[in-house]
Amino acid sequence: MTKWVYIREIGEYVGQEVTLKGWVYNRTDKGKLQFLVIRDGTGFIQAVAFQKELPAEVFQRAASLTQESSVVVTGIVRADPRAPGGYELGITNLEIIQLVQDYPIALKEHGVEFLMANRHLWIRTKRQHAILMVRVEVIRAIRDWLDSHGFVNMDTPILTPAACEGTTTLFETDYFGEPAYLTQSGQLYNEANIMAFGRVYCFGPTFRAEKSKTRRHLTEFWMVEPEIAFCDLYDLMEVEEQFVSYIVQRVLERRARELEVLERDTSRLAKVEPPFPRLSYDGAVELLRKQGFDFRWGEDFGAPHETAISDQFEKPVFVHHYPTQCKAFYMQPEPGRPEVCRSVDLLAPEGYGEIIGGGERIADYELLEQRIREHNLPREAYEWYLDLRRYGTVPHAGFGLGVERTVSWLTGIHHLREAIPFPRMLERIYP
RNA sequence: UCCUCGGUAGCUCAACAGGCAGAGCGGCCGGCUGUUAACCGGUUGGUUGCAGGUUCGAGUCCUGCCCGGGGAGCCA
Numbered sequence: 217m218t219k220w221v222y223i224r225e226i227g228e229y230v231g232q233e234v235t236l237k238g239w240v241y242n243r244t245d246k247g248k249l250q251f252l253v254i255r256d257g258t259g260f261i262q263a264v265a266f267q268k269e270l271p272a273e274v275f276q277r278a279a280s281l282t283q284e285s286s287v288v289v290t291g292i293v294r295a296d297p298r299a300p301g302g303y304e305l306g307i308t309n310l311e312i313i314q315l316v317q318d319y320p321i322a323l324k325e326h327g328v329e330f331l332m333a334n335r336h337l338w339i340r341t342k343r344q345h346a347i348l349m350v351r352v353e354v355i356r357a358i359r360d361w362l363d364s365h366g367f368v369n370m371d372t373p374i375l376t377p378a379a380c381e382g383t384t385t386l387f388e389t390d391y392f393g394e395p396a397y398l399t400q401s402g403q404l405y406n407e408a409n410i411m412a413f414g415r416v417y418c419f420g421p422t423f424r425a426e427k428s429k430t431r432r433h434l435t436e437f438w439m440v441e442p443e444i445a446f447c448d449l450y451d452l453m454e455v456e457e458q459f460v461s462y463i464v465q466r467v468l469e470r471r472a473r474e475l476e477v478l479e480r481d482t483s484r485l486a487k488v489e490p491p492f493p494r495l496s497y498d499g500a501v502e503l504l505r506k507q508g509f510d511f512r513w514g515e516d517f518g519a520p521h522e523t524a525i526s527d528q529f530e531k532p533v534f535v536h537h538y539p540t541q542c543k544a545f546y547m548q549p550e551p552g553r554p555e556v557c558r559s560v561d562l563l564a565p566e567g568y569g570e571i572i573g574g575g576e577r578i579a580d581y582e583l584l585e586q587r588i589r590e591h592n593l594p595r596e597a598y599e600w601y602l603d604l605r606r607y608g609t610v611p612h613a614g615f616g617l618g619v620e621r622t623v624s625w626l627t628g629i630h631h632l633r634e635a636i637p638f639p640r641m642l643e644r645i646y647p
Numbered sequence: 648u649c650c651u652c653g654g655u656a657g658c659u660c661a662a663c664a665g666g667c668a669g670a671g672c673g674g675c676c677g678g679c680u681g682u683u684a685a686c687c688g689g690u691u692g693g694u695u696g697c698a699g700g701u702u703c704g705a706g707u708c709c710u711g712c713c714c715g716g717g718g719a720g721c722c723a
Contacts, residue, residue, distance in 0.1 A: 242683085244681090244682045244686095245682090246679060246680060246685080246686095247678065247679040248679080248680055249682080251681075251685090253683085264680095267680085268680085282674095283673095296681095298682085298683090317674095318674075319673095320657070322657090322658060322659095322672065323684045324672055324684060325659055325660095325672090326659070327658080328715080328716065329714085329716075330657095330658070330659095332715095385721090400722095422723080424722070424723090427648065427721090428722075429716090429717080429719090430717085430718065430719080431717085431718090432722085432723080434723095437723065438723095439723060518720080518721095519719085569722095571723065573722080573723060618722090618723030619723085621723055622723090644715095
């Protein structure tokens, strides 16, 4: 029995006979010569079967293979410039685990509806595999950077008793006869956690029952939310630009092959290093008006506005000091100018929009209590949150980074439904 | 919720002004020792989203419904 190896490490076995276990991605029939593309989850490799060099039944099996049939292939690894990837396997034996009939997805063009209905199979294709491996790297980079910069992972509940931010729609569920809601953010709990642990982050799925039907929205998406005690708006922006730059450079370094499969132009990504440009909301409004937008001060930016702003910069751009009225109740107002608050969003280049939202939180008990009243929030649900300002309050800040939007930007894909294995969207919960 | 585009073979799409429902891919059969979503020849394949209506005749026109794409608002 020859050694079972993974395609990822095939280059280490040139000249040796090895065994691969995987699936037939495609077959090209040349009569007395068969080209098989085998995938095993770690990569793709061409395997070649010559009729002359094989027992008749082995060649016959190779010639009978259909797309996505599961196989165990043994052969000699050789470097060959004619093979995609530079290596190929000269087949010496082949066992079929299952011969597949009528695999639905051809390696041709398909429509969105068909592909989404077959998402469980679509993820096997090269392009989807590459996108999801970039996602893997983004998530690893997030954890590595935070873990090595004094943050501790302190996860927050998914089932919550009340809205974190009262405005957006919540998914309601039954909690032993009481209504409970799927979380929209772990931030409020993070604020409790920093008073115990200093620097924390939570990382998990987030749910928004918004009836949004755009390329930038999912109803279930993943968000990492760091929160820092003794931190103001300006400290926060420095953390964010270090963090995002690390993620980008790490993906460029370790997922170059995947970005090549995706034909991503990486020249702009390579420039993503601190510092990022900083633009106040006032400055952004001025910039928009210069470009001919009829924009009223006090409104939040829509997608076309975000794109117009980020197009002016090569790197991601911070927009800070939004009007207090368009941000959440806990945002710290700017001293001496209460109509704006110490919030900051990070807009990705190339039209990928807001990937981070965050800011400095209100530390003062009286002011926070007043805001809860102004926003008509149920006081009793926030009693524990007010305790954080009663017992040792400190200036603090935090942010949330959307994983799928970040992956979409880095991979250059058009729609973020491809940035998660099984997207949950409006009117779609299958498969 | 609103605006907009669409639904025809397993898939991607044609079908003029209402007049025999077609092609490519896939599948199947045959050919080829260097293919890269191979190529060549043959062949198979249809409740035109659903329900009504107009008409000698409807994929095509009308009404309602269902499903999907793109966008807006809101947000990461």
